[in-house]
Amino acid sequence: SxxxxxxxxxxxxxxxxxxxxxxxxxxxxxxxxxxxxxxxxxxxxxxxxxxxxxxxxxxxxxxxxxxxxxxxxxxxxxxxxxxxxxxxxxxxxxxxxxxxxxxxxxxxxxxxxxxxxxxxxxxxxxxxxxxxxxxxxxxxxxxxxxxxxxxxxxxxxxxxxxxxxxxxxxxxxxxxxxxxxxxxxxxxxxxxxxxxxxxxxxxxxxxxxxxxxxxxxxxxxxxxxxxxxxxxxxxxxxxxxxxxxxxxxxxxxxxxxxxxxxxxxxxxxxxxxxxxxxxxxxxxxxxxxxxxxxxxxxxxxxxxxxxxxxxxxxxxxxxxxxxxxxxxxxxIEEVEALRGKSVTVKHRVIKPGQHVEVTGLQTAQADVEVTFEVSSLAGAESLDPELAGDAQRLCGARGAAVEGGVGPFGLWVLASADRQERTAVFFRVFRPARGGDKPVVLMCTDPTKSSLNPNLYQPTFAGFVDTDISDGKISLRSLIDRSVVESFGAGGKTCILSRVYPSLATGKNARLYVFNGGKADVKVSRLTAWEMKKPLMNGA
Ligand code: DQQ
CATH class of the missing domain: 2.115.10.20 (Glycosyl hydrolase domain; family 43)
Incomplete structure (x- = not known):
């Protein structure tokens, strides 16, 4: 079970x-x-x-x-x-x-x-x-x-x-x-x-x-x-x-x-x-x-x-x-009082198709803050006008495993060592929609590989992020808590909470990666991950 x-x-x-x-x-x-x-x-x-x-x-x-x-x-x-x-x-x-x-x-x-x-x-x-x-x-x-x-x-x-x-x-x-x-x-x-x-x-x-x-x-x-x-x-x-x-x-x-x-x-x-x-x-x-x-x-x-x-x-x-x-x-700022041991990664370039593990701490119960910088927006995909208004369908069609131009890039959380199990939290950048001048930024949580257990509801969730990414920069924070991934894109403009039930990536076996599934380099300007302590929780 x-x-x-x-x-x-x-x-x-x-x-x-x-x-x-x-x-x-x-x-x-x-x-x-x-x-x-x-x-x-x-x-x-x-x-x-x-x-x-x-x-x-x-x-x-x-x-x-x-x-x-x-x-x-x-x-x-x-x-x-x-x-x-x-x-x-x-x-x-x-x-x-x-x-x-x-x-x-x-x-x-x-x-x-x-x-x-x-x-x-x-x-x-x-x-x-x-x-x-x-x-x-x-x-x-x-x-x-x-x-x-x-x-x-x-x-x-x-x-x-x-x-x-x-x-x-x-x-x-x-x-x-x-x-x-x-x-x-x-x-x-x-x-x-x-x-x-x-x-x-x-x-x-x-x-x-x-x-x-x-x-x-x-x-x-x-x-x-x-x-x-x-x-x-x-x-x-x-x-x-x-x-x-x-x-x-x-x-x-x-x-x-x-x-x-x-x-x-x-x-x-x-x-x-x-x-x-x-x-x-x-x-x-x-x-x-x-x-x-x-x-x-x-x-x-x-x-x-x-x-x-x-x-x-x-x-x-x-x-x-x-x-x-x-x-x-x-x-709320109080949650930061639970932060324990931390690891920081700086100025790390992730090449197209690459992933990098964040090691040195347990990440089943963690807080991760990361700022990304994409090298160029020139290769951004064009946006299918039929999906331009529907983030959820767009992400359903172009999930974390579908190679893109700029992105998908982001985190694999609650991942197993062989990455058979992983929940992707990521961005994908599209060329400006017709009539627009700003690149379109999509934020997704893709749990379709989150568990080997077949009897789970695993919807892909997504929203557009109304941010100006012309300087290439965007931030992400994810609160990871065993069967929850609660993420905040671009300083809290777009939020996605997802429930996942890994069968391998639990406790000490849960791992954290940064991945880049696009064709453009993505730099992790800075990533800090903290282990999160357990507060008093209703006597449990
Ligand atoms: N739950 C609904 C409310 C209702 C309550 C929303 C009942 O409309 O009052 O989840 O448990």
Missing amino acids: IIDPLLRTGYHFQPRKNWINDPNAPLYYKGWYHLFYQYNPKGAVWGNIVWAHSVSRDLINWMALKPAIEPSIASDKYGCWSGSATMLPDGTPTIMYTGVNRPDVNYQVQNVAYPRNKSDPLLREWDKPSHNPIIVPKAGINATQFRDPTTAWRAGGHWRLLIGSVTGPAHGVAYVYRSRDFKRWTRVERPLHSAATGMWECPDFYPVEAAGRREGLDTSVSGRRARKYVLKNSLDLRRYDYYTVGTYDRRAERYVPDDPAGDERHLRYDYGNFYASKTFYDPAKRRRILWGWANESDTSADDVAKGWAGIQAIPRTVWLDPSGKQLLQWP
């Missing part, structure tokens, strides 16, 4: 056992970070959903508490689904979440919960007031597709929050609800936004500072500092999180993406396995942090056998790219 204990992740968030999905209500309170998440206390498949609860001082070392919210009232008897936290002006954290209140159909309502003891920094007990549910689906709303309340924001004496839903056959929609007292909520007739994408799960909506500024903003900040807004939705049909950047008209309660085609272009937080994500504002370090769930891609029989399924991605700081057109994402 593939159930090798060496595939269990070392520094990605997970409980000791069982199924997990969406991160819920991340918040910071009295010196502690809190993470709640969808959890099945009874097994490694989805079901019996409660809110598990963990706390941390640094977002890296975690301590598990008992579940914070479990079915206990009529309006959550059949499930406590996803939701968010809001800080009230007096400093009280509140939780809003979706309750399922009928056994036969997933009829959804929204509930609120308050901490029993505000002087407990660990917020161990949560009370559900008797006025629950506080929001129910009324006429015209699809009661079985009505869930995942956002963090509320306040302006002009009113709270507002969003609830994800679908209207008509396939319009994703974010409904706005308003309240003066956080108890009585009324729906604003027009939704904040909608698009023909299918159901919107787990919406998220927040202001960002001016382009290029890393500082985050509290969700209620408005006015000059809230230069732009980001609306994220999780696409139930396609299982990925996409976002647009735009403006928010508070009077009209409308959000308008800057790029009129933004909803069709589907800019994604992550082009891999990353779903139902949620951000929160961290007042301790004045940043906005993104949490996202990564599912397994082995079989559920394997999940049952190994006794666990699902991890959370490494928390990422998010801010607006200098172009103003997209976000940048970078692993």
